[in-house]
Amino acid sequence: MVRVESMRRRRLEPDARREQILSVAIRHFGSRPYAEVSTTDVARDAGVARGLVNHYFGTKKDLYLAVVRVMLTVPEVALEQLPEGDLPDRVDSIVGYFLDVVSRHSTSWLAATGAGGMAGDADVNQVIAEAVDVAAVGVLRAVGMGDDPSPVLRAMCRSYVGLAICTAQEWLQRGVLTRQQVHALLATSLIALVEQVFPVH
Amino acid sequence: MVRVESMRRRRLEPDARREQILSVAIRHFGSRPYAEVSTTDVARDAGVARGLVNHYFGTKKDLYLAVVRVMLTVPEVALEQLPEGDLPDRVDSIVGYFLDVVSRHSTSWLAATGAGGMAGDADVNQVIAEAVDVAAVGVLRAVGMGDDPSPVLRAMCRSYVGLAICTAQEWLQRGVLTRQQVHALLATSLIALVEQVFPVH
């Protein structure tokens, strides 16, 4: 059952080989927890010696970091849409867009965010923290407090992004909340923050 | 430099030995990420053969689960205080109590919650999810919607607990927010949820 290509060594461009291994790693880390994925599995599925994985992505954790980066950079793309209208409309659009993105590729997104921490590992936390921060500034721009936000404003908005992540996890993993309920919760929370908490500082 | 007691075997009651090993494990897992803690370290610091750790707590993950359970059961104690007064007063008291508990033993709490996931491990997630759920029903009781809350109400309040956890992490790990700002954010968010989102369902 082994392919003929795997009998003979195939020599690929470094970029192509790296991309191929990365895709296999994404599939594995997306469906199983970190500890249950071995670099041997990834190498075997990629039809490649295990040492090559270490050659392209140093350690196993580095490979995992690359995977998480790919999984989290997906939502960044279409934040360029500038919603017009008053505050409730803009909030509705940004919340709806977030729920769209999250529910589309829910499994990988859940794997990336649910991996939040990997038992307190510093590097993984930093990658997720950066993604949360860019999402926070995106939210700030969407609600009209965009240009050059203060550090405290950014921090508060990071907290809101944390709420959004937790609520989306609650929505997707357990089935108890409907999308409408999730939407209402996130929208009214954001409006309350923008109107009552953010202006004070 | 080795203690005289460690030269000779010491025989302890199972409960005492288990407690001793657990305390050492708490110290280690509280200061280092999961992967960087070996059962060899724990056993050596406890002055005990490594096999004994496996004998009391089956696998390494089971030991870690016991540690996380201890770290998370701390906040449950004094939720029995029933704050009287109108909604803002009750919200203020519950938020202040939460921030007190969290800031008191911040390191272990951060280790337990920041471990949120351990890279998607099912068992660890379930332990944290249970702690979040009991916190959610505590919040619901504190705000007066306590008796027999519906599943959707519990789910929404779990989301709010997620916001509280993320905000506390933001507060304790980075230093950008003050306690007053964190308090205001959590209080107004909870009030908005109670007044505008919860009643609809």
Next chain:
DNA sequence: AGCACTATTGACGGCGTGTCAATAAGCTCG
């Protein structure tokens, strides 16, 4: 003192990981 119970040990086998010299695939040039 001798004995039985059991807490405790130490070694064994296995797995996963990171490293590094050796190998061969594919391109270039005579």
Next chain:
DNA sequence: CGAGCTTATTGACACGCCGTCAATAGTGCT
């Protein structure tokens, strides 16, 4: 077309950590 060179790729090595289990030795009891 063949020799040579670059380098992508391999395979084996050593190390560390984990779970298991029979063997060992504390400790109380008769």
